[in-house]
Amino acid sequence: MDSWVISELRKHRLVWSGWRGDQQLGELNTIFFKSLGIRSVENMDTKRLRLFFHSLLWRAAASDGDEFSEITVSPEDLAVLRDEILGSLESPLSFFPVQLTQFSTKGVVHNHAPIRDVKYLPNPYMPNGSPVALPTFRFCFDGLIAHIHCATPLGYGCEALGNLLLGSSTSVVISTIPFDDSAQALNLSKVLSESDARFAPPDGFVA
Numbered sequence: 001m002d003s004w005v006i007s008e009l010r011k012h013r014l015v016w017s018g019w020r021g022d023q024q025l026g027e028l029n030t031i032f033f034k035s036l037g038i039r040s041v042e043n044m045d046t047k048r049l050r051l052f053f054h055s056l057l058w059r060a061a062a063s064d065g066d067e068f069s070e071i072t073v074s075p076e077d078l079a080v081l082r083d084e085i086l087g088s089l090e091s092p093l094s095f096f097p098v099q100l101t102q103f104s105t106k107g108v109v110h111n112h113a114p115i116r117d118v119k120y121l122p123n124p125y126m127p128n129g130s131p132v133a134l135p136t137f138r139f140c141f142d143g144l145i146a147h148i149h150c151a152t153p154l155g156y157g158c159e160a161l162g163n164l165l166l167g168s169s170t171s172v173v174i175s176t177i178p179f180d181d182s183a184q185a186l187n188l189s190k191v192l193s194e195s196d197a198r199f200a201p202p203d204g205f206v207a
Helices: 002-011 046-062 075-086 158-164 184-198
Strands: 031-033 036-041 098-103 110-119 132-141 145-147 172-177
Touching: 002 046, 046 075, 046 098, 046 132, 046 145, 110 145, 158 172
Parallel strands: 098 172
Antiparallel strands: 031 036, 036 172, 098 145, 110 132, 132 145
16 A cells, blocks of 8 residues: 555655655646645545555554654544455545645655644634634645544535545545745744754853
8 A cells, every 4th residue: 555655646746756856846736825725636546545544543543652642543443444444344534534735845854753733724604703623633744744634523524525535536636835834844943943952062162
């Protein structure tokens, strides 16, 4: 599964390693508000890709490694993920729905452990009210982010979201953002600053 996914993501330029010498998505990316964009990927086995991200969720949730400490699911959901990966069942789209975001420009190549996150969506019942908080698990690698939703919020059924979710059709719509404008870049800058401060030489030190 992993080998197939790597090949598909590179073929569709969904990860930086598939961009060759390019520094941005270019014509694949359609800007709709300031630097925010959108792109559509056609003719892809999105069900298989969704299964891959479910396998990442299972690996992280089943692991006792410190780097996966934020990723926890119930024993019942862990069993469903396992059976899904083994091919003994096919879960509904409402089971840990997966949405993708891609960086539209290249940034610093780095590894980042999965984390708990919250996405905010407009309230479908109160357009001028507070946005709806949506807990997710966030997986980021090589310029691609997968938000695996812990649940589907009221008013945002899978049918309404359509191909914004992986596995609903042979196409998928992906949001895009420049790396420098992303929360990932801000988080990386914070980590690097904290690392620099931790290992800075004491005052008065002369090399």
